[in-house]
Amino acid sequence: AVDARRLLGRIRELGAIGRDGEGRLTRLAASDTDKQGRDLFVGWLRQAGLDVAIDRIGNIFGIWQSAGNAGKAPLLIGSHIDTVIDAGIYDGCYGVLAGLEVIETLKASGLSPSRPLAVAAFTNEEGVRFSPDMMGSLVHAGGVDVEAALAAVGTDGGTLGQELARIGYAGEREPGFLKPHIYVELHIEQGPVLEREGIPIGAVETLQGISWQRITLDGVANHAGTTPMSMRRDAGYAAARVVTFLHDRAAASNAPTVATVGTMRLEPNAINVIPSRAVFTVDLRDPDEQRLQAEEAALAAFLQRLAVEGIAVTVERLARFEPVVFDGRVVELIETAARKRGLVSRRMTSGAGHDAQMIARIAPAAMIFVPSAGGISHSPREHTEDAELVAGANILLDVITELAEL
Amino acid sequence: AVDARRLLGRIRELGAIGRDGEGRLTRLAASDTDKQGRDLFVGWLRQAGLDVAIDRIGNIFGIWQSAGNAGKAPLLIGSHIDTVIDAGIYDGCYGVLAGLEVIETLKASGLSPSRPLAVAAFTNEEGVRFSPDMMGSLVHAGGVDVEAALAAVGTDGGTLGQELARIGYAGEREPGFLKPHIYVELHIEQGPVLEREGIPIGAVETLQGISWQRITLDGVANHAGTTPMSMRRDAGYAAARVVTFLHDRAAASNAPTVATVGTMRLEPNAINVIPSRAVFTVDLRDPDEQRLQAEEAALAAFLQRLAVEGIAVTVERLARFEPVVFDGRVVELIETAARKRGLVSRRMTSGAGHDAQMIARIAPAAMIFVPSAGGISHSPREHTEDAELVAGANILLDVITELAEL
Numbered sequence: 001a002v003d004a005r006r007l008l009g010r011i012r013e014l015g016a017i018g019r020d021g022e023g024r025l026t027r028l029a030a031s032d033t034d035k036q037g038r039d040l041f042v043g044w045l046r047q048a049g050l051d052v053a054i055d056r057i058g059n060i061f062g063i064w065q066s067a068g069n070a071g072k073a074p075l076l077i078g079s080h081i082d083t084v085i086d087a088g089i090y091d092g093c094y095g096v097l098a099g100l101e102v103i104e105t106l107k108a109s110g111l112s113p114s115r116p117l118a119v120a121a122f123t124n125e126e127g128v129r130f131s132p133d134m135m136g137s138l139v140h141a142g143g144v145d146v147e148a149a150l151a152a153v154g155t156d157g158g159t160l161g162q163e164l165a166r167i168g169y170a171g172e173r174e175p176g177f178l179k180p181h182i183y184v185e186l187h188i189e190q191g192p193v194l195e196r197e198g199i200p201i202g203a204v205e206t207l208q209g210i211s212w213q214r215i216t217l218d219g220v221a222n223h224a225g226t227t228p229m230s231m232r233r234d235a236g237y238a239a240a241r242v243v244t245f246l247h248d249r250a251a252a253s254n255a256p257t258v259a260t261v262g263t264m265r266l267e268p269n270a271i272n273v274i275p276s277r278a279v280f281t282v283d284l285r286d287p288d289e290q291r292l293q294a295e296e297a298a299l300a301a302f303l304q305r306l307a308v309e310g311i312a313v314t315v316e317r318l319a320r321f322e323p324v325v326f327d328g329r330v331v332e333l334i335e336t337a338a339r340k341r342g343l344v345s346r347r348m349t350s351g352a353g354h355d356a357q358m359i360a361r362i363a364p365a366a367m368i369f370v371p372s373a374g375g376i377s378h379s380p381r382e383h384t385e386d387a388e389l390v391a392g393a394n395i396l397l398d399v400i401t402e403l404a405e406l
Numbered sequence: 407a408v409d410a411r412r413l414l415g416r417i418r419e420l421g422a423i424g425r426d427g428e429g430r431l432t433r434l435a436a437s438d439t440d441k442q443g444r445d446l447f448v449g450w451l452r453q454a455g456l457d458v459a460i461d462r463i464g465n466i467f468g469i470w471q472s473a474g475n476a477g478k479a480p481l482l483i484g485s486h487i488d489t490v491i492d493a494g495i496y497d498g499c500y501g502v503l504a505g506l507e508v509i510e511t512l513k514a515s516g517l518s519p520s521r522p523l524a525v526a527a528f529t530n531e532e533g534v535r536f537s538p539d540m541m542g543s544l545v546h547a548g549g550v551d552v553e554a555a556l557a558a559v560g561t562d563g564g565t566l567g568q569e570l571a572r573i574g575y576a577g578e579r580e581p582g583f584l585k586p587h588i589y590v591e592l593h594i595e596q597g598p599v600l601e602r603e604g605i606p607i608g609a610v611e612t613l614q615g616i617s618w619q620r621i622t623l624d625g626v627a628n629h630a631g632t633t634p635m636s637m638r639r640d641a642g643y644a645a646a647r648v649v650t651f652l653h654d655r656a657a658a659s660n661a662p663t664v665a666t667v668g669t670m671r672l673e674p675n676a677i678n679v680i681p682s683r684a685v686f687t688v689d690l691r692d693p694d695e696q697r698l699q700a701e702e703a704a705l706a707a708f709l710q711r712l713a714v715e716g717i718a719v720t721v722e723r724l725a726r727f728e729p730v731v732f733d734g735r736v737v738e739l740i741e742t743a744a745r746k747r748g749l750v751s752r753r754m755t756s757g758a759g760h761d762a763q764m765i766a767r768i769a770p771a772a773m774i775f776v777p778s779a780g781g782i783s784h785s786p787r788e789h790t791e792d793a794e795l796v797a798g799a800n801i802l803l804d805v806i807t808e809l810a811e812l
């Protein structure tokens with residue numbers, strides 16, 4: 001079994017980094033606080049006697065290899081340690097630190113695995129500062145050119161490349177240098193299913209499609225007091241109509257489609273000026289690719305209506321990932337490991353995007369989920385019980401042990 | 407007649423101050439650029455040989471008095487030189503500079519008026535940085551305590567008092583020290599009526615009521631991908647419903663009610679996080695006080711519905727002014743002056759708030775309007791033809807000449 005105290009202690013220690021004056025946890029990708037988190041993690045990798053490698057997109061790898069297995073494709077465990085704004089402490093960090101924990105536990109056992117074992121912390125999984133999300137693992141999987149990814153412009157101006165260089169995490173290894181034999185990711189569910197059903201372990205077999213767009217609506221600024229309602233071209237009102245259209249359509253549907261407008265900015269943003277411009281993001285998801293395309297088409301048609309009414313519409317794609325089916329054999333290994341520990345598991349789909357979704361392009365992959373209290377994530381109220389965290393880490397240990405052919 | 411070249415030149419010179427890197431004009435109240443504009447104006451007052459007085463709320467007065475009329479209540483001409491964000495050059499500045507122009511013209515004529523003449527630039531008329539709008543004239547009229555006004559917190563943090571001290575315009579005179587005999591304000595219409603009807607002069611007899619509120623909606627942050635639509639408490643969606651409710655209600659009404667949401671801020675404002683909080687402003691106006699109250703009540707009822715759905719609602723009043731009826735004799739003087747110059751005029755209501763609305767509490771007051779091209783204001787596209795600006799200034803000259811009993 002893993003060292004529960006060490007694992008939980010590290011989750012808390014990393015979770016303390018990046019608190020602002022009000023105690024809000026924010027470690028956006030390639031920020032100063034991300035650097036502090038990375039430094040802490042790299043220190044733990046070195047303490048554990050692992051080889052540390054950093055690639056050009058800032059992905060961090062801790063590798064345990066021996067003379068006997070060097071050169072073989074490794075078993076890779078990964079996730080991320082960047083966070084959203086005002087985040088919880090588990091999203092991503094749990095999987096990375098459990099990966100390290102599993103490797104340390106196996107290393108201490110004196111046994112020697114048939115393949116190298118490695119843990120990865122992928123850059124910018126959250127996608128809050130730089131789009132798309134899962135960027136480090138996407139680059140690792142060859143899904144986007146590293147130069148293009150480094151040129152991504154953040155919400156606060158600079159490029160990812162500049163920011164990684166600034167915090168000292170623009171590594172030298174070529175992305176993808178480490179091609180996994182198999183990839184496993186442990187994560188909190190971030191949704192309500194496991195808790196509602198009282199099930200401790202999720203064996204994730206699919207992951208829904210994700211569509212991110214940034215939409216800019218241009219109307220005409222004018223005086224809030226003198227301009228008759230009939231003469232307005234109010235970009236803020238047009239944006240509000242898009243928000244309610246998307247929400248009401250998804251809510252009325254029988255499908256599991258979800259639609260979110262998480263960001264909004266008005267110009268000039270003055271109390272007595274009709275907004276000339278609204279800039280906002282749309283996050284659309286669906287487990288079914290056909291349906292996701294239909295939702296995107298419905299949005300495009302609605303925007304077309306606004307254009308006819310005199311609102312200029314600009315659409316930028318920020319991310320687009322099709323639904324993913326994970327490797328059935330790895331999913332079965334997870335189910336078997338749970339059964340052997342006397343834990344109930346269920347197959348499920350992931351509502352969130354994950355690095356596993358990208359690595360699945362280049363290696364058999366699957367994910368293990370543990371419950372999220374109240375289904376809450378991307379929030380300081382994100383919580384999973386210690387016992388559930390430890391149980392999940394032990395399932396990861398068992399799956400890796402099985403794959404490592406000790 | 408006034409010196410058209412001097413007047414137009416000054417309007418342009420003042421309008422060049424406060425341009426940002428992109429050429430956008432922004433001189434928010436008590437900002438660095440407002441200081442530059444004030445310095446330029448005070449320089450012109452001194453050049454014209456006027457006594458300069460600045461009161462504790464930063465209102466600037468240029469006073470022409472003589473041994474013969476000192477001590478008598480002055481004829482006051484006023485408006486403001488602060489602007490909104492990304493503003494035009496006429497709103498406010500035109501009236502102030504025309505006031506100075508009229509006084510200089512009369513001073514040069516060698517005649518001596520029976521009362522002092524004064525021009526005022528009132529602090530923070532726009533209300534964009536500090537609420538309420540028309541703050542300097544409101545304090546001058548005794549409508550709010552000067553200490554309370556100085557304590558107003560700006561959209562960027564500091565108080566008006568701190569900011570006035572910082573820019574050197576926290577004057578020593580007690581607000582209200584100068585009680586006008588009669589107040590006249592010249593302004594661009596900022597709306598479409600005069601242009602549409604081809605009428606050069608508006609004699610403003612009423613001004614509609616203004617209701618400003620800041621609304622904070624609190625929901626629950628959660629993951630955009632994992633949270634079913636039915637389990638959301640999305641503060642951004644709730645805010646969008648308020649925006650469409652207000653707009654659609656005002657647009658569907660037969661009354662001239664206008665409703666605007668000009669500012670909006672979401673928290674945490676991240677692409678894949680359901681907004682936990684939305685903060686936005688509501689600007690409601692109506693020439694009829696009963697109807698304005700009914701609109702406020704409809705908004706309150708709608709917010710109550712959101713509260714029942716689990717969204718916490720906080721409402722702050724930022725400004726509330728009842729409709730104003732200007733002094734009939736002054737309105738008639740304006741009509742008469744226009745007729746004498748062979749210009750068509752019409753009586754009208756003002757859609758915008760103005761300092762005249764505040765000063766009307768302590769003195770007979772009225773306003774002169776000139777056309778706004780396309781009815782556009784609070785926008786860089788704000789425009790009035792030179793000839794129309796000069797015509798308006800000459801009507802102001804004639805009205806003041808009449809009142810001054812030269």
Ligand SMILES: NC(=O)NCCC(=O)O
Pocket residue numbers: 091125126127133134190351352353354629630631678
């Ligand atoms: N797991 C997770 O929260 N990933 C961030 C990308 C997403 O929005 O799904």
Ligand SMILES: NC(=O)NCCC(=O)O
Pocket residue numbers: 223224225272497531532533539540596757758759760
């Ligand atoms: N005239 C003018 O634009 N005043 C600003 C206050 C308002 O919003 O009406």
